[in-house]
Amino acid sequence: MARALIELVIAVGFITSVLSLTQSSPSTSLLLYEGPRPAMLLPLFHTPPNTTSRSSSNSRRLLQRSNARMRLYDDLLHGYYTTLLWIGTPPQRFALIVDTGSSVTYVPCSTCEDCGRHQDPKFQPDLSSTYQPVKCSLDCNCNSESGQCVYERQYAEMSTSSGVLGEDLISFGDLSELEPQRAVFGCENMETGDLYSQRADGIMGLGSGDLSIMDQLVDKGVINDSFSLCYGGMGVGGGAMVLGGISPPTDMVFAHSNPVRSPYYNIDLKEIHVAGKPLPLNPNVFDGKHGTVMDSGTTYAYLPEAAFVAFKDAIMKELHSFQKIRGPDPNYNDICFSGAGSDVSELSKTFPAVDMVFSNGQKLSLSPENYLFRHSKVNGAYCLGIFHNGNDPTTLLGGIIVRNTLVMYDRQHSKIGFWKTNCSELWERLHISGETPNRENSTAKIPPTLAPAEAPLYGLPRELPIGKITFNLLVNISYSNLQPHITELAKFIADDLDINPSQVHLLNFTPIGNDSLIRWAIFPPGSSHYISNATAASIIARFAEHRVRLPGTFGSYQLVGWNIEPLAERTWWQQNHLVVFLTIFVTLIIGLSASGMWFIWRHRQQKLNPYKPVNAAVPEQELQPI
Template sequence: MAATLPVGILMATIALFFCQTTTVICEFPMTLPLERAIPLRNEMKLSELKALDHARHRRLIQSSNDTDFPLEGTYDPYVAGLYYTKVQLGSPPRDFHLQVDTGSDPLWVTCSSCSGCPHKTQLQIKLSSFDPGKSSTYSPVTCSDAICSSEYQTPEAVCSSDNRCTYTFQYADDSASAGYYVSDLIYFATAISNGSSPLIFGCSKELTGNLVKNERGVDGIIGFGQGDISVVSQLSSKGLVPKVFSHCLRGDDQGGGTLVLGEIVEPNIVFTPLIPSWPHYNLDLKGIEVKGQKLAIDSSVFQTLPNQGTVIDSGTTMAYLPEGVYESFLNAVSDAVPVESLAGTYVADGSQCFFTLNSISEVFPNISLNFAGGASMVLKPKDYLVHHMTLNDGETGWCIGIQKMQGSQGFTILGDIVLKDRIIVYDLAGQRIGWADYDCSKSFNVSVKLTSASGSSSVGTSTDWPLIKKRTLAFFVSLICCFLLF
């Protein structure tokens, strides 16, 4: 006769199993909110914004449990904006507002007694500085630490005379951040629990250049590059988050969005491989089509080299093409627009603009960026045009938001104007980038699969559950666990 178990014990056993195997689910998703740096009503000249983008592009040559972070910001190039989020560090935890940057690796915050650090800002935030003496969990990073002999960032960390591991991040626009590395707790809140982990980050004691401007003053930068010192790399190496992150930037007037330490999963996502051994998110762009017609350009112009290639960069506001490609692109778009649908053309801040009374979706062509592996990113008119003005007679002026790279730089940069209203997945473990059109004001599905440093599934992670509706399943499983066990 088969042995039997009382129903209560059996149900408790099942509940315990689910509680154990869904531990990671309960800790995710971990997200960062992005907040608008400058209110939507505060406008900025397009030429000023382009200058900021170009300074950033020079840096590309120089520096050869999922967690949600709500975001604020706007893609509109006529609004001075950057994306920032709130992060808690130290014990007791303190809030820091940090600019989100996929083009750099480390997290750094302004240190107490910092020279040149902004003390006020036009943003609706309270500035903070990190004081190691006021955190009970702080520990120094000394010269004997591995970071002082590793190239985490250019230039590599160096040992100071007082046995501190120091750094200087020099930017091509003459701004810089200098300080020393520390280790302390970073906190991430989820729907049903809180978590924390030690993290190595920078404590900057001196800032110069654009980093000290009060109108854009924040507490530091949180980098999401591929380097070992980035937040996603450090936390994933401990098995706390997947080695993948995603973002979804809203393209409406409200702006904002979400950045997730984890993989947003949608059926329509297409992937293309990352080009290996490059510090940025370089892709293999094969060609460009305008209204189904391929531009007659040599594809070698997109080849990845030290001074050219295609890069996805959420820190760049607009999009950029090399000079030769830009001219062909601009001519193809202009030729595809019916003359009778235009009320005139003009140039604003170096950008080609058009007056029309009709909807831009009826007037302007779709553009297709075709990548290795057969993946295409289709740009509708709203994805490359920027509203510039509206006249009294109802005519609206629209400018092309894809710009020409300056000088001899051969980069193709895909910035926020083309990344908005899309899920973008940065799969560092799989060395690929994926995207899909999406309404970023809606909820989304998130993968819960974690891999350990060896590449195998982590203990306590259910790989049979490929995705969950954001937080909902973890919440109800926890309720069942608590009800049956207690």
């Protein structure tokens, strides 16, 4: 199955050489899978939120000192999580893949001619009044021609990133307590492979190393040496991230993490239990090569051969009443079962509980959503999201293991904590907590030229009215099944957004395998010529955070792209299209009545003197997947 990937890092400015490991999903630029089974996408499906309750005291104690609180956004098409950073003065926005297995943060540079088309424009150093190149020094790999430090990253599947190192102000959003900080980052001049084709702009390196954003912030003394991630579940995507310390909930489970054991965040896993029974394994099976590694960039989980066989057999023994079916892709031997139903909250009644036991005796209990992914072709069917790691004895635990789990990487105390929760609700608790500073105090810390707007309308003046919103929605239902109900879907969307159905227009419809990519537009209500900035922000946020509730018959959905058209860009003709149409229609009727014979004569003349138009318009192509 998965094979080890060797990641060579030459960080000019800081001499770094790090060995990478298998990352078997396209969930970051490092996860370009090489082997017989390419990694699949992390399924992010829309169901009612987890009803598990936690004490209010725990939720109110989470925030501790100055830290950066940031949203996470999941990408269904590519299987990764991103967050948003702003670089420079004035700030330039970037969507970066959150990666604990990478130690460098980098974005495409304006000088890059070999960079792909990504979500946001390239970084333009010349437009930032606070940008400075990192000049060559004794501890720096140097470009002798420019005298500037350079970096280079290469991965075994041949994707690469290289460029120069620069230093500038990095802003974390106006929901963060943390002021903008100067930090060194990579400005790409070349990228290849999946780094080139991915939609995200770049990588946010949260690993250990001199160039890591965490190490730089900790060295400045602005945050504690800890950060936390919380990924959404199978039902609700998105999540939250905190750079800096938090007070752990009283029932958080901890595992020791040895910083000397490997260059990655590892835990001391000793046993796995299925349905309360330990797998018959030597505990050393989880200590091979890099040990048991937590990697936010990997989508699924990968076990050494002996552990995978034991786990698979134990799961199948508990599911003898289910029908085993082929996986969604006939090229791969996925282990899938049908007949479980589509309600994620009910899966624990039919699938066994799984426990991961650490050397201190504490255990992390996994729900079915932590080891299963939905079958994309059969409703009510699920497949194992834990795979064999080939010849690599490393145990690699990706995002699936920590769905709806707050993971605290406490680097200061060499431990990693786990707390089962609903990550979509966790963000709200962090945001509205009594210890959260109010908006005025928070933004007052950030100079006005550095304070980016709150998601999702970053960079737009708050008072700018919107003329139209377009968004691309990936729906987990086939074209043939959805097409007869597209009007019904539009009505459900309008009802949930509390807008008039006449405001919702279908622009394009593209089948993608067993899914459908739909391009919609939302226009202002009939009584107004514009959509307020606040309303537009609310609409986009509701989709991005999976808060739009659609009937289960329409499957799951994912917002994969959106755009806004400011009112100023819409012409008088666009704003008054109905009046224009009626005027033209009435004029034509009058003209036809008065000059009927002229039209007949004109028609005959055209038949006698046919012509071909020059540069005839080509029909608009269907929207292609991003």
